Amino acid sequence: MSNFTTVENKRLHVYRKELDFKGIPLSGFMGGVVLGIESTAHTLSFGMVDLDGKVSDSYSNLFRPEEGGIHPREAADYHCSQVSNLLNGVTNSEMFKQNNVEAIAFSQGPGLGPCLRVGASIARTLSKSWDIPLIGVNHCIAHIEIGRNQTGCIDPVLLYVSGGNTQVIAKSREKYRVMGETLDIGIGNMLDKFARNQGLPFPGGPKIEKLASEFTNNLDYEDKLIDLPYGVQGMDMGFSGMLTAAQRRVLAGDSLESISWSLQEHAFASCIEVAERAMAHTGKTELLLGGGVACNSRIREMAQIMCEERGATAYWPEKKFCIDNGTMIAELGRLLHNVGFKTSLEDSSINPMLRTDHTKVIWD
Amino acid sequence: MSHPNGMEGATIPMWIEDIVMHKGAEATVTSGSWLGKSAVLKLRSPRGYRTPKLDKKLTRQRLSVEARVLGRLQLDNFPSPSLYDLDLDNGWILISRFEGKPLYDSLNEDLNSLEKIKKFGKLIRKLHEFGISHGDLTTHNVLIDKYDNLHLIDFGLARIFPELEHLGLDLQVLNECLTSSHSEYENAVDIMLSGYSESDSKLPDIISASEVISRFNEIRGRVRYHA
Numbered sequence: 001m002s003n004f005t006t007v008e009n010k011r012l013h014v015y016r017k018e019l020d021f022k023g024i025p026l027s028g029f030m031g032g033v034v035l036g037i038e039s040t041a042h043t044l045s046f047g048m049v050d051l052d053g054k055v056s057d058s059y060s061n062l063f064r065p066e067e068g069g070i071h072p073r074e075a076a077d078y079h080c081s082q083v084s085n086l087l088n089g090v091t092n093s094e095m096f097k098q099n100n101v102e103a104i105a106f107s108q109g110p111g112l113g114p115c116l117r118v119g120a121s122i123a124r125t126l127s128k129s130w131d132i133p134l135i136g137v138n139h140c141i142a143h144i145e146i147g148r149n150q151t152g153c154i155d156p157v158l159l160y161v162s163g164g165n166t167q168v169i170a171k172s173r174e175k176y177r178v179m180g181e182t183l184d185i186g187i188g189n190m191l192d193k194f195a196r197n198q199g200l201p202f203p204g205g206p207k208i209e210k211l212a213s214e215f216t217n218n219l220d221y222e223d224k225l226i227d228l229p230y231g232v233q234g235m236d237m238g239f240s241g242m243l244t245a246a247q248r249r250v251l252a253g254d255s256l257e258s259i260s261w262s263l264q265e266h267a268f269a270s271c272i273e274v275a276e277r278a279m280a281h282t283g284k285t286e287l288l289l290g291g292g293v294a295c296n297s298r299i300r301e302m303a304q305i306m307c308e309e310r311g312a313t314a315y316w317p318e319k320k321f322c323i324d325n326g327t328m329i330a331e332l333g334r335l336l337h338n339v340g341f342k343t344s345l346e347d348s349s350i351n352p353m354l355r356t357d358h359t360k361v362i363w364d
Numbered sequence: 365m366s367h368p369n370g371m372e373g374a375t376i377p378m379w380i381e382d383i384v385m386h387k388g389a390e391a392t393v394t395s396g397s398w399l400g401k402s403a404v405l406k407l408r409s410p411r412g413y414r415t416p417k418l419d420k421k422l423t424r425q426r427l428s429v430e431a432r433v434l435g436r437l438q439l440d441n442f443p444s445p446s447l448y449d450l451d452l453d454n455g456w457i458l459i460s461r462f463e464g465k466p467l468y469d470s471l472n473e474d475l476n477s478l479e480k481i482k483k484f485g486k487l488i489r490k491l492h493e494f495g496i497s498h499g500d501l502t503t504h505n506v507l508i509d510k511y512d513n514l515h516l517i518d519f520g521l522a523r524i525f526p527e528l529e530h531l532g533l534d535l536q537v538l539n540e541c542l543t544s545s546h547s548e549y550e551n552a553v554d555i556m557l558s559g560y561s562e563s564d565s566k567l568p569d570i571i572s573a574s575e576v577i578s579r580f581n582e583i584r585g586r587v588r589y590h591a
Contacts (some may be wrong), residue, residue, distance in 0.1 A: 110589045165588060177544035183536075184588050204425075225417040232498040234521065234537030236587075269414045277388035281468075281504055281545065302413035309412055310387065353589040357544075 032102035036330025038121030040111025047327025074219030076114035097214030103346035109354025133342035143290035146328035150317035163188035164323020180235030216259035426520035464507035485559025497526035532579030
């Protein structure tokens with residue numbers, strides 16, 4: 001317990017009180033499940049996967065800041081207020097009632113410290129009071145594993161596009177390695193910021209997608225592409241220049257629809273280009289999309305076209321498994337549980353900077 | 365004569381095609397001969413996922429920068445392809461062929477290749493001293509022959525008169541390649557950097573190797589979750 005911070009201890013105390021209502025689930029039922037807890041940023045979410053890999057829906061709550069971007073502490077406080085509600089949902093579900101919870105998995109990083117601590121504290125509490133193993137997992141890798149679980153792809157290049165992260169990841173020598181990534185802001189963050197400055201509420205991505213798709217109803221829309229900086233540097237990307245230029249075009253009087261469409265075209269093309277380069281470099285023939293921005297139908301279409309043109313296959317899970325969700329944490333937890341991995345209380349500290357290539361891939 | 369990706373019927377003067385060598389993310393590379401010389405045709409076929417206007421712009425931009433950089437490097441006898449011919453509208457460039465394989469393969473085949481990585485570092489410094497940044501330094505974009513001579517290719521993302529930032533980015537892009545694709549060489553990046561500093565000519569009016577390396581270290585700190 002030595003490396004718990006005071007804040008964590010306080011929070012832990014709160015959760016204990018909240019969780020006493022359930023105690024140990026009844027035993028003597030048929031199968032087992034792993035419960036996963038996600039809390040890296042905006043989303044607090046619980047989900048389950050049974051030992052054969054069958055998934056449940058997640059029980060999630062999204063923190064929407066009243067104004068501005070995410071404030072980590074405010075998000076964490078909000079998550080705290082939602083714990084009982086969500087856990088009630090989980091414990092009343094059929095999957096929970098009919099199975100034993102065999103292990104608790106949680107996002108150990110990367111993410112926002114205060115938010116991560118909420119999930120970690122709930123996980124430690126449940127693991128202790130139900131006397132089952134605790135498994136700390138890497139959030140980015142969980143996106144890959146839920147994608148593999150849902151789509152059946154085997155050894156993909158992952159294009160992970162979300163608010164905070166924009167990375168191209170591929171497995172090489174027993175580790176998932178980052179082949180390319182953003183050097184400034186995440187792509188989702190760029191879209192959200194643009195939307196926010198135009199008075200569109202969080203999350204901005206879906207609103208921009210709608211505006212962009214309205215623009216494509218114009219007959220000659222393709223000729224009206226607004227020139228924006230295209231931020232590809234080898235395998236790396238940048239989106240802040242694009243954002244600044246797009247905002248200037250708003251001031252210059254271009255329509256929001258045309259800028260939204262042009263912004264999507266430039267930003268998505270740079271991601272797909274880097275993903276294609278990673279596929280050429282590694283010789284892999286599967287592309288997997290993950291992260292909240294992977295819900296966008298235009299980036300999915302681009303991924304599909306790129307893969308078809310090079311004789312590869314594009315995959316993406318349903319939207320509910322693209323966005324942050326507890327089920328994906330449970331799935332990676334299940335894979336680790338299957339090979340007997342557990343995280344001791346002493347090693348369960350969160351790590352906001354947890355690297356993708358820190359985790360050795362010891363599962364299939 | 366058939367061409368990959370919709371070039372049927374188009375004629376390229378003096379070009380006799382042999383085989384498709386590589387279908388990369390950017391271009392299809394075909395070997396053949398041009399006026400009896402061993403040559404390579406790089407065809408940047410349209411990428412269907414990009415909206416046509418953006419695709420045309422990028423293809424044109426990258427072809428023309430590649431042509432200008434190759435011309436410039438020829439004047440300095442830098443180990444890079446010679447430019448034979450190009451067509452901006454149809455998106456191809458015809459260049460000399462170098463008998464060698466990607467450093468990527470060479471590093472994987474012979475695990476005692478630290479010296480080659482150092483040599484690569486030296487070559488990058490030489491390029492930077494000519495006032496050019498590459499923009500896409502990976503171990504697939506440098507070829508090596510049986511005498512360990514290196515030959516740099518693929519200048520589509522290059523810049524003439526780069527800023528310090530672009531030079532630092534070159535090292536960062538290579539850093540990510542070495543750590544993700546060649547993780548068996550534990551200190552590959554340090555070796556590459558030592559080669560880079562060693563061949564610093566220390567001439568005035570040139571951005572020094574140490575300035576570039578310190579910018580590289582700054583850029584390295586910008587990526588997510590660095591150690």
